[in-house]
Amino acid sequence: xxxxxxxDFIMRQINLHNRVLTSDLVQLLNVSEDTIRRDLQELxxxxxxxxxxxxxxxxxxxxxFDDSTVYARDSKIxxxxxxxxxxxxxxxxxxxxGTTILELVKQLPQxxxxxxxxxxxxxxxxxxxxxNIEVILIGGLFSKNSQVTYGGHVITQLAEIKADLCxxxxxxxxxxxxxxxxxxxxxxxKKAMLACSKRTAVLCxxxxxxxxxxxxxxxxxxxxxxxxxxxxxxxxxxxxRTKELNIL
Amino acid sequence: xxxxxxxDFIMRQINLHNRVLTSDLVQLLNVSEDTIRRDLQELxxxxxxxxxxxxxxxxxxxxxFDDSTVYARDSKIxxxxxxxxxxxxxxxxxxxxGTTILELVKQLPQxxxxxxxxxxxxxxxxxxxxxNIEVILIGGLFSKNSQVTYGGHVITQLAEIKADLCxxxxxxxxxxxxxxxxxxxxxxxKKAMLACSKRTAVLCxxxxxxxxxxxxxxxxxxxxxxxxxxxxxxxxxxxxRTKELNIL
DNA sequence: CGTTTTTTTGCTTGTTTGTGCAAGTTTGTC
DNA sequence: GACAAACTTGCACAAACAAGCAAAAAAACG
Numbered sequence: 001x002x003x004x005x006x007x008d009f010i011m012r013q014i015n016l017h018n019r020v021l022t023s024d025l026v027q028l029l030n031v032s033e034d035t036i037r038r039d040l041q042e043l044x045x046x047x048x049x050x051x052x053x054x055x056x057x058x059x060x061x062x063x064x065f066d067d068s069t070v071y072a073r074d075s076k077i078x079x080x081x082x083x084x085x086x087x088x089x090x091x092x093x094x095x096x097x098g099t100t101i102l103e104l105v106k107q108l109p110q111x112x113x114x115x116x117x118x119x120x121x122x123x124x125x126x127x128x129x130x131x132n133i134e135v136i137l138i139g140g141l142f143s144k145n146s147q148v149t150y151g152g153h154v155i156t157q158l159a160e161i162k163a164d165l166c167x168x169x170x171x172x173x174x175x176x177x178x179x180x181x182x183x184x185x186x187x188x189x190k191k192a193m194l195a196c197s198k199r200t201a202v203l204c205x206x207x208x209x210x211x212x213x214x215x216x217x218x219x220x221x222x223x224x225x226x227x228x229x230x231x232x233x234x235x236x237x238x239x240x241r242t243k244e245l246n247i248l
Numbered sequence: 249x250x251x252x253x254x255x256d257f258i259m260r261q262i263n264l265h266n267r268v269l270t271s272d273l274v275q276l277l278n279v280s281e282d283t284i285r286r287d288l289q290e291l292x293x294x295x296x297x298x299x300x301x302x303x304x305x306x307x308x309x310x311x312x313f314d315d316s317t318v319y320a321r322d323s324k325i326x327x328x329x330x331x332x333x334x335x336x337x338x339x340x341x342x343x344x345x346g347t348t349i350l351e352l353v354k355q356l357p358q359x360x361x362x363x364x365x366x367x368x369x370x371x372x373x374x375x376x377x378x379x380n381i382e383v384i385l386i387g388g389l390f391s392k393n394s395q396v397t398y399g400g401h402v403i404t405q406l407a408e409i410k411a412d413l414c415x416x417x418x419x420x421x422x423x424x425x426x427x428x429x430x431x432x433x434x435x436x437x438k439k440a441m442l443a444c445s446k447r448t449a450v451l452c453x454x455x456x457x458x459x460x461x462x463x464x465x466x467x468x469x470x471x472x473x474x475x476x477x478x479x480x481x482x483x484x485x486x487x488x489r490t491k492e493l494n495i496l
Numbered sequence: 497c498g499t500t501t502t503t504t505t506g507c508t509t510g511t512t513t514g515t516g517c518a519a520g521t522t523t524g525t526c
Numbered sequence: 527g528a529c530a531a532a533c534t535t536g537c538a539c540a541a542a543c544a545a546g547c548a549a550a551a552a553a554a555c556g
Binding site: 019021052053054055057121122124125127128129131134135136137138139140141142143144147149154157 | 250251252253369370372373375376377379382383384385386387388389390391392395397402405
Binding site: 022023033034037053054 | 541544
């Protein structure tokens with residue numbers, strides 16, 4: 001087996017499981033530990049993964065699991081600022097959950113008149129601070145991980161909504177694979193949210209770009225706006241600029 | 249499991265529950281106490297949590313724990329403590345909103361296995377911190393005043409629920425007039441909550457006793473438990489002791 | 497084809513890291 | 527103030543690691 005093939009194999013494992021063990025790779029690839037270690041080091045040098053004692057972890061692993069001290073808060077605030085420009089008086093807006101969306105909601109202009117549907121209790125509470133915003137919280141099972149409501153009941157209710165704009169955070173975005181996710185329930189949820197909104201804005205910090213996870217939500221064409229903390233002309237966005245996608 | 253993963257796991261637990269017990273982590277992660285202690289110490293060195301005898305606490309929890317603005321907080325904590333005794337494993341419980349209920353939810357025993365329906369987003373978020381509690385948030389219009397969902401849609405959904413116990417705070421209780429309220433919508437809501445629960449516990453600080461408001465929710469006979477911060481033999485409760493009402 | 501150069505791999509050595517055990521100390525509780 | 531649980535410290539052992547070296551494989555060249 002060629003080195004390049006090994007690297008690809010390792011990266012597939014990483015994207016699938018968020019981690020690999022050196023010992024596992026030794027068995028699976030039938031090479032010495034040293035070779036694996038060298039492979040991992042090279043992949044680290046390319047910035048593709050994160051090495052720890054005993055193996056390696058996916059780079060996106062952190063962002064999805066560690067909201068300890070609101071990871072990358074500055075970036076998220078910058079994104080939120082940009083996103084507020086999409087919101088106009090009279091709109092019907094549907095939002096997901098997550099720290100980025102929450103940041104956005106905190107930055108809405110006072111006096112904005114709009115209707116918000118949301119699956120996030122925290123977002124609902126924050127929205128309630130605005131006098132002229134009508135808030136509808138979509139009920140259902142409550143996810144301990146994502147802190148949003150989910151499940152069949154939520155999806156049924158989403159089907160009854162017609163929103164002008166859907167705002168969602170994301171755990172991964174890839175120019176070819178589009179929007180992807182790790183959990184089946186969240187995947188279904190996002191599909192339903194997309195389906196009931198005229199346009200969709202994806203709020204995505206740059207380190208989640210160019211990553212594809214297990215489950216596909218939608219192709220990139222289904223997204224209307226991509227909002228990152230980067231400058232519109234940043235090189236990292238080159239692959240997205242070709243698509244008919246409004247980049248903010 | 250890799251060390252880094254353990255650390256992430258611990259931080260997730262901390263963010264979820266605001267605290268972790270060393271003994272729990274030993275079981276959950278299947279490593280020795282020593283390892284857990286070392287992990288905790290390392291996380292302390294990174295400034296991510298506080299270590300205490302028996303486990304560790306979230307850092308943000310303490311700094312943000314000045315809910316001292318909550319009116320009559322001590323009384324509410326006392327009430328909450330009593331109310332937890334009503335809750336047993338396996339129960340299906342319906343809760344309203346309000347600071348007293350929120351306080352109660354914070355005091356539930358770790359490891360409680362139960363199903364909670366709630367109309368309060370904040371209660372839902374708090375409940376989500378317990379591993380063995382299933383949380384269903386009832387969705388609908390979100391009230392800026394009461395911080396709960398309300399309206400026809402909520403009432404329709406309540407009609408589908410069969411709860412063992414309903415926990416609600418109250419703005420007034422009167423020996424003759426029973427449970428009363430000021431707002432039409434909340435009135436309707438409470439009626440619906442009562443209707444779908446076998447028993448109802450009313451959490452009521454003493455200064456709201458003997459007050460009757462505009463709209464009648466139910467006679468005092470419809471209530472199973474009255475929980476105040478007072479001693480069961482307090483004179484203020486005399487008028488209620490005559491009724492067939494369990495006073496705690 | 498053979499020979500030289502480069503790359504890749506596995507082995508050896510010595511080092512670091514992670515974990516559990518044992519002994520003694522502190523802390524919380526009744 | 528006694529007892530158990532939780533904690534600290536030091537130590538030992540195994541697993542994982544880094545660096546240098548030599549054999550093997552692949553590539554380059556005439």
